[in-house]
Amino acid sequence: MEKICVAVRVRPPVSDESSNGTFWKVEDNRISLHKTLSTPITGASYTFDYVFDQDCRNQTVYELLTKDIIHAAVEGFNGTAFAYGQTSSGKTFTMNGSENDPGIIHLAVKDIFTKIQMTNDREFLIRVSYMEIYNEEINDLFAVENQKLQIHESLERGVFVAGLREEIVNSAEQVLKLIQSGEVNRHFGETNMNVRSSRSHTIFRMVIESKGKETSTSAYSSLDDAIRVSVLNLVDLAGSERIAKTGAGGVRLKEGKHINKSLMILGNVINKLSDGAKQRGHIPYRDSKLTRILQPALGGNAKTSIICTLAPEEVHVEETKGTLQFASRAKRITNCVQVNEILTDAALLKRQKLEIEELRRKLQGSQSEVLEQEVLKLRNDMLKYELEREKLATELEEERKSHKEREQCIKEQQMKIENLSSLVTFSDSDGKSSQVTTTQSLKEESSDSHNTLSNIADEDTWLKMNKGYVADLDSIHMTPARKVQSFPFNDITPGCLIENYKQEIEHLKSQLELARKEKDELECNYVEEIQMNEKLMGEISELQQETLLLREIPRQLLESVAICKDIYKDVLSILQSFVTDGKSSASKLLSSSSEIGTSLFSTLETHFSMTIDGRRISGGNNILIQEKGKMLCEMLNNTITSLVLSEAPMNGNKPSKDLQCSWEYQGCTLGEEIACLKEKLHHDLSTIKEKYQSLEKELNTNAHLLEVSKERYQSLEREFHLMKEERDSLLQTVTGSSQRLAQVNDQKEKVLRDLSNEVQRRKDLEDEIKQFGIAFTCRQKSLTSFQSELKSKLDKLKAQNPVSIPKSLGYID
Numbered sequence: 094m095e096k097i098c099v100a101v102r103v104r105p106p107v108s109d110e111s112s113n114g115t116f117w118k119v120e121d122n123r124i125s126l127h128k129t130l131s132t133p134i135t136g137a138s139y140t141f142d143y144v145f146d147q148d149c150r151n152q153t154v155y156e157l158l159t160k161d162i163i164h165a166a167v168e169g170f171n172g173t174a175f176a177y178g179q180t181s182s183g184k185t186f187t188m189n190g191s192e193n194d195p196g197i198i199h200l201a202v203k204d205i206f207t208k209i210q211m212t213n214d215r216e217f218l219i220r221v222s223y224m225e226i227y228n229e230e231i232n233d234l235f236a237v238e239n240q241k242l243q244i245h246e247s248l249e250r251g252v253f254v255a256g257l258r259e260e261i262v263n264s265a266e267q268v269l270k271l272i273q274s275g276e277v278n279r280h281f282g283e284t285n286m287n288v289r290s291s292r293s294h295t296i297f298r299m300v301i302e303s304k305g306k307e308t309s310t311s312a313y314s315s316l317d318d319a320i321r322v323s324v325l326n327l328v329d330l331a332g333s334e335r336i337a338k339t340g341a342g343g344v345r346l347k348e349g350k351h352i353n354k355s356l357m358i359l360g361n362v363i364n365k366l367s368d369g370a371k372q373r374g375h376i377p378y379r380d381s382k383l384t385r386i387l388q389p390a391l392g393g394n395a396k397t398s399i400i401c402t403l404a405p406e407e408v409h410v411e412e413t414k415g416t417l418q419f420a421s422r423a424k425r426i427t428n429c430v431q432v433n434e435i436l437t438d439a440a441l442l443k444r445q446k447l448e449i450e451e452l453r454r455k456l457q458g459s460q461s462e463v464l465e466q467e468v469l470k471l472r473n474d475m476l477k478y479e480l481e482r483e484k485l486a487t488e489l490e491e492e493r494k495s496h497k498e499r500e501q502c503i504k505e506q507q508m509k510i511e512n513l514s515s516l517v518t519f520s521d522s523d524g525k526s527s528q529v530t531t532t533q534s535l536k537e538e539s540s541d542s543h544n545t546l547s548n549i550a551d552e553d554t555w556l557k558m559n560k561g562y563v564a565d566l567d568s569i570h571m572t573p574a575r576k577v578q579s580f581p582f583n584d585i586t587p588g589c590l591i592e593n594y595k596q597e598i599e600h601l602k603s604q605l606e607l608a609r610k611e612k613d614e615l616e617c618n619y620v621e622e623i624q625m626n627e628k629l630m631g632e633i634s635e636l637q638q639e640t641l642l643l644r645e646i647p648r649q650l651l652e653s654v655a656i657c658k659d660i661y662k663d664v665l666s667i668l669q670s671f672v673t674d675g676k677s678s679a680s681k682l683l684s685s686s687s688e689i690g691t692s693l694f695s696t697l698e699t700h701f702s703m704t705i706d707g708r709r710i711s712g713g714n715n716i717l718i719q720e721k722g723k724m725l726c727e728m729l730n731n732t733i734t735s736l737v738l739s740e741a742p743m744n745g746n747k748p749s750k751d752l753q754c755s756w757e758y759q760g761c762t763l764g765e766e767i768a769c770l771k772e773k774l775h776h777d778l779s780t781i782k783e784k785y786q787s788l789e790k791e792l793n794t795n796a797h798l799l800e801v802s803k804e805r806y807q808s809l810e811r812e813f814h815l816m817k818e819e820r821d822s823l824l825q826t827v828t829g830s831s832q833r834l835a836q837v838n839d840q841k842e843k844v845l846r847d848l849s850n851e852v853q854r855r856k857d858l859e860d861e862i863k864q865f866g867i868a869f870t871c872r873q874k875s876l877t878s879f880q881s882e883l884k885s886k887l888d889k890l891k892a893q894n895p896v897s898i899p900k901s902l903g904y905i906d
């Protein structure tokens with residue numbers, strides 16, 4: 094986050110009129126209103142980043158306030174510098190300047206090109222455009238025909254003016270000329286306040302694109318291939334004006350209204366932004382074209398500076414205060430600035446290529462140590478994996494045990510249910526009403542013998558008839574109405590209940606079966622994995638052995654090189670012995686061959702020593718060796734030919750003393766001897782050639798082996814990843830399976846709970862029925878005794894008065 098940089102600038106007074114009451118005093122970065130006698134007025138003192146007095150030149154303003162933003166723009170940061178103030182306070186003077194005192198735009202343009210020239214590692218593309226906002230319409234100052242342009246917004250370009258002419262430029266002079274041509278199209282007008290008053294806001298825009306320069310020497314040189322695009326806005330706002338002061342009418346009045354309105358919206362935006370992030374709410378950028386275009390500069394992604402220009406005259410004190418308040422609020426705004434980078438496809442590709450290159454380098458077979466390390470890493474991973482597998486196996490074993498226990502539990506439960514079921518069946522077939530357990534059966538039974546139980550319970554008369562058994566009756570009364578336990582369904586018959594239990598158990602069994610199958614599958618997978626592991630381990634140890642062998646090859650090759658070198662030295666010394674004249678062509682050829690040979694062998698030695706040390710060898714090395722080998726062959730051939738030619742005329746002549754002795758000793762003629770030597774040389778040469786070819790072959794084999802091992806390593810890596818994925822999926826399956834098992838377990842426990850509840854409920858029901866039976870017997874007894882009492886009373890009455898007893902009393906003879 095970065096605060097907007099705010100400065101104020103006091104222009105020189107227009108007239109020499111001395112102030113009668115107040116004046117503005119500038120001290121360092123403070124400006125305050127003073128009374129004529131130099132006493133400051135409270136509440137009218139303001140501090141800013143900079144305060145420039147009337148003697149200050151544009152160069153100073155630029156250096157202190159704007160230069161950093163301009164430089165940052167070259168480095169890829171958006172930047173905006175604008176001038177704000179009442180009409181005729183010096184905004185245009187500050188931005189555009191005069192011939193003697195060039196303004197900020199002029200200085201910025203020059204500075205940008207100087208800075209670009211100094212930036213050697215990047216290349217730039219600069220585009221410029223110049224627009225004005227006149228009466229809330231955007232006009233192109235570079236192309237008068239482009240009027241009333243529209244503002245658009247896109248992800249790539251942010252807020253932009255569609256159809257605005259952009260000129261590609263490559264020098265400050267070119268830009269300044271373009272600005273000059275644009276100035277002609279700008280709207281100026283005369284007012285009471287300013288003979289050349291800007292009637293529009295102008296925005297001079299520079300788009301600076303830059304890209305790191307390609308330097309082919311290093312592979313890593315253009316890592317920073319991203320394109321930076323920054324937008325720099327240099328804005329000269331039209332001045333706020335009091336119509337009364339400017340004396341505007343007609344066109345000027347209309348302009349003035351638009352100017353004031355857009356400045357008011359700018360003030361609103363600044364106010365909102367200065368409220369701080371929390372209280373901000375909606376920022377009305379869209380209320381005017383000016384704020385919309387300046388949006389990135391106000392609270393967005395841009396470095397921004399504002400220069401507020403002041404007219405020092407006492408007559409403008411109120412406007413000046415207004416400007417200072419605007420400046421004070423602007424000071425509180427923070428922007429969030431960052432470099433604007435566009436990563437092109439090419440840049441991305443380049444980065445990826447470098448990464449691949451790096452990986453390749455790591456995988457280079459010649460770097461056997463790297464390979465070995467990778468193998469070790471792979472081995473470690475495998476060990477870890479092995480441990481995890483073992484852990485998983487133990488977990489599976491435990492799971493299997495608990496599964497068995499659960500199965501046992503279900504079996505027991507099933508047996509219980511079967512027992513219960515047989516008990517119920519037995520009771521039903523026996524036909525005893527006391528065994529009736531459900532509401533429905535209770536109702537049926539009761540309706541047969543004594544009306545429905547509910548009816549009985551509801552009848553007051555019945556209750557009154559059975560006084561003395563109220564407690565029991567209450568119990569009976571409650572029973573039919575009581576809610577049956579929720580398991581598994583309400584109001585179902587025992588047969589149905591059992592059926593449900595059976596279904597539930599069947600379901601649980603099938604779930605268990607599924608879980609068991611899953612487990613079997615898991616076990617199979619584990620076995621396969623172990624086999625894969627073993628295979629992989631075997632391959633890794635093979636690879637290790639190969640690596641060791643590979644490491645040995647360069648050493649052997651180095652030994653071969655040493656042998657070849659010795660042979661070569663012998664050949665050279667033999668050839669040397671034939672050279673009599675140090676200046677002959679044969680001698681020259683021989684010394685060149687000697688040099689080439691020495692260089693070839695030292696290259697070979699370095700080559701193989703580097704290979705042994707595990708250092709990287711460039712591909713060009715092999716080509717160099719081959720070329721040197723070829724050259725050496727040619728040289729030696731030429732030497733021999735030249736020797737033969739030079740010795741030929743010597744046939745019959747006396748050779749050197751040593752040679753002569755040797756020949757005499759061997760009893761050969763000179764011609765024969767030369768032919769013999771030539772043959773020997775040819776033989777030696779072909780030996781060297783063969784050696785060289787074998788070396789080359791070995792090198793090729795070596796490279797091939799390395800390639801193979803690299804491929805194998807890659808395939809191992811792929812396999813390893815696959816195994817890892819498999820292991821993860823297995824783990825997931827195991828987790829899923831154990832979750833399902835836990836669910837099954839929960840369900841089983843629930844079934845058990847419900848079962849015991851049901852058993853308890855049945856027991857309660859039995860007790861109640863028993864109670865009912867007892868109560869019923871008691872009532873029967875009392876009814877019988879009542880009946881016999883009645884009978885005896887009737888008998889008595891009959892005896893006393895046999896005719897008067899009506900038959901309606903139910904008395905039967």
Ligand SMILES: Nc1ncnc2c1ncn2[C@@H]1O[C@H](COP(=O)(O)OP(=O)(O)OP(=O)(O)O)[C@@H](O)[C@H]1O
Pocket residue numbers: 103104105147178179180181182183184185186187287289290291292330331332333402
């Ligand atoms: N710092 C300064 N030094 C010398 N002259 C100045 C300075 N500032 C402004 N002036 C002069 O004051 C007059 C008004 O300035 P200018 O036109 O720049 O004001 P403005 O704020 O752009 O007005 P408007 O908003 O009406 O366009 C011009 O003649 C200008 O040369």
